[in-house]
Amino acid sequence: xxxxxxxxxxxxxxxxxxxxxxxxxxxxxxxxxxxxxxxxxxxxxxxxxxxxxxxxxxxxxxxxxxxxxxxxxxxxxxxxxxxxxxxxxxxxxxxxxxxxxxxxxxxxxxxxxxxxxxxxxxxxxxxxxxxxxxxxxxxxxxxxxxxxxxxxxxxxxxxxxxxxxxxxxxxxxxxxx
Amino acid sequence: xxxxxxxxxxxxxxxxxxxxxxxxxxxxxxxxxxxxxxxxxxxxxxxxxxxxxxxxxxxxxxxxxxxxxxxxxxxxxxxxxxxxxxxxxxxxxxxxxxxxxxxxxxxxxxxxxxxxxxxxxxxxxxxxxxxxxxxxxxxxxxxxxxx
Numbered sequence: 001x002x003x004x005x006x007x008x009x010x011x012x013x014x015x016x017x018x019x020x021x022x023x024x025x026x027x028x029x030x031x032x033x034x035x036x037x038x039x040x041x042x043x044x045x046x047x048x049x050x051x052x053x054x055x056x057x058x059x060x061x062x063x064x065x066x067x068x069x070x071x072x073x074x075x076x077x078x079x080x081x082x083x084x085x086x087x088x089x090x091x092x093x094x095x096x097x098x099x100x101x102x103x104x105x106x107x108x109x110x111x112x113x114x115x116x117x118x119x120x121x122x123x124x125x126x127x128x129x130x131x132x133x134x135x136x137x138x139x140x141x142x143x144x145x146x147x148x149x150x151x152x153x154x155x156x157x158x159x160x161x162x163x164x165x166x167x168x169x170x171x172x173x174x175x176x177x
Numbered sequence: 178x179x180x181x182x183x184x185x186x187x188x189x190x191x192x193x194x195x196x197x198x199x200x201x202x203x204x205x206x207x208x209x210x211x212x213x214x215x216x217x218x219x220x221x222x223x224x225x226x227x228x229x230x231x232x233x234x235x236x237x238x239x240x241x242x243x244x245x246x247x248x249x250x251x252x253x254x255x256x257x258x259x260x261x262x263x264x265x266x267x268x269x270x271x272x273x274x275x276x277x278x279x280x281x282x283x284x285x286x287x288x289x290x291x292x293x294x295x296x297x298x299x300x301x302x303x304x305x306x307x308x309x310x311x312x313x314x315x316x317x318x319x320x321x322x323x324x
Contacts, residue, residue: 004240012239018231021215023198037197044232045195052238054318058189058218059229062322065186072274072281083314090317098316101245104308108247108278113310117322149274149281156263156271156282 011035011043019056067117069124069150073131074110076103076145082112085139089114092134094127110147121150178226181209183324185217186226190321193230233320242289246296247278247308255280258303267295278308 004012014032019025026044027037035043047053062070077085082100089112090098098114118124128148135141184207193199204214221227236243250258255273262268262282271282286292296307 012234015231018229019193019199021200021219021230023200023211023215025199026195026197041195041197047232048195050238051235053232054235055192056195056232057192057230058186058221058227059231059233060186060190060322060324061225061228064225065322065324067322070272086314086316095317096319096321099312100314100316101310101312104247104310107249108308108310113245114317147276149276151272151274153273154270155259155273156268 008043011040015044062117063154066119069118069121071116071118071121071124071128072149072151073114073116073128074147074149075112075114075135076109077112077141079111081139081141085135085141086112088135088138089131092131094118094131109145124148124150178221178224178324181207181213182217182221182226185214186221186322186324189218189230236285237289240288242284242286242292244284244292244296244309244311246282246284247310248280248303248305249278250280250303250305254305258305261302262299265295265299267291 010033011029014029020028022028024037026040029035030037030040044053044056048056075085075089086098086100089095094116095114096117098112100111101113103109103111116124116127118127125148128146132144132146136144188207189203194202196202198211200214200218201211204211207214218227218230222230248258248262258280259271259273262280263271265284267284267286269283269285271280273279274281284292284295286295292309292311296309300307
């Protein structure tokens with residue numbers, strides 16, 4: 001489902017400020033755009049079923065919750081093993097996101113990215129060490145080439161992609177770290 | 178934030194149901210009244226622990242473009258470039274990180290084609306090249322934070 005109808009976009013726009021804190025929030029959303037509660041529920045449930053909505057829930061500010069060490073860990077994995085290693089990394093509890101991305105040679109040889117969010121740097125580095133051992137052993141990778149890029153400063157926390165006149169915050173979109 | 182708030186955050190990151198009375202259902206699971214849950218959610222949002230209550234989308238399925246982009250910016254130029262990059266509405270998170278490629282930001286655009294245009298404009302205005310690293314494959318998207 002790549003292209004949403006105008007009506008569907010209206011629903012996306014109506015809900016992007018968030019689900020109202022009232023007993024029947026889907027009715028309240030529907031009321032803004034002339035949809036019934038049941039129409040809203042059906043459309044959102046369909047989107048959840050087909051993966052357009054990854055989940056409906058609360059989205060936290062992880063920094064404010066004490067997750068202050070935010071590390072992007074990048075790995076240089078042989079192309080023929082990247083699937084296997086990516087799946088294994090993605091299953092580890094400490095990993096919050098895991099993607100394969102293109103190398104940008106010669107400056108950037110890393111093709112597998114994961115994020116680890118932790119309370120402090122030492123804890124995160126400990127997790128990385130554990131992951132490195134796991135990958136070496138289970139995927140038979142010797143001389144593993146990886147780097148840990150901690151964030152030093154956060155400059156912008158919400159930007160926007162414009163849908164109609166309003167904006168979708170990147171936090172509405174998973175995978176944006 | 179107390180124990181009840183923590184239980185709310187942990188449970189509701191996993192999901193709020195899509196049904197007539199979603200908060201009443203969550204409240205029953207959490208063994209509190211709907212009024213209490215709504216009141217606590219409002220103050221958690223007020224205090225800045227929650228950024229939003231609602232859907233987390235799969236950007237590409239909404240037809241949008243999403244890219245992770247890196248730049249290598251000399252320290253003396255860093256503030257100027259940060260300001261120029263952040264001025265683009267399409268730029269989402271922007272982090273300074275420990276590497277020669279020291280600026281990392283996410284672009285979220287309404288249309289896929291716009292990613293390339295924004296990157297050209299950023300290169301033009303800043304004078305530095307961008308390294309676009311769009312995802313090839315997604316292995317896991319969790320982004321759930323236990324408290």
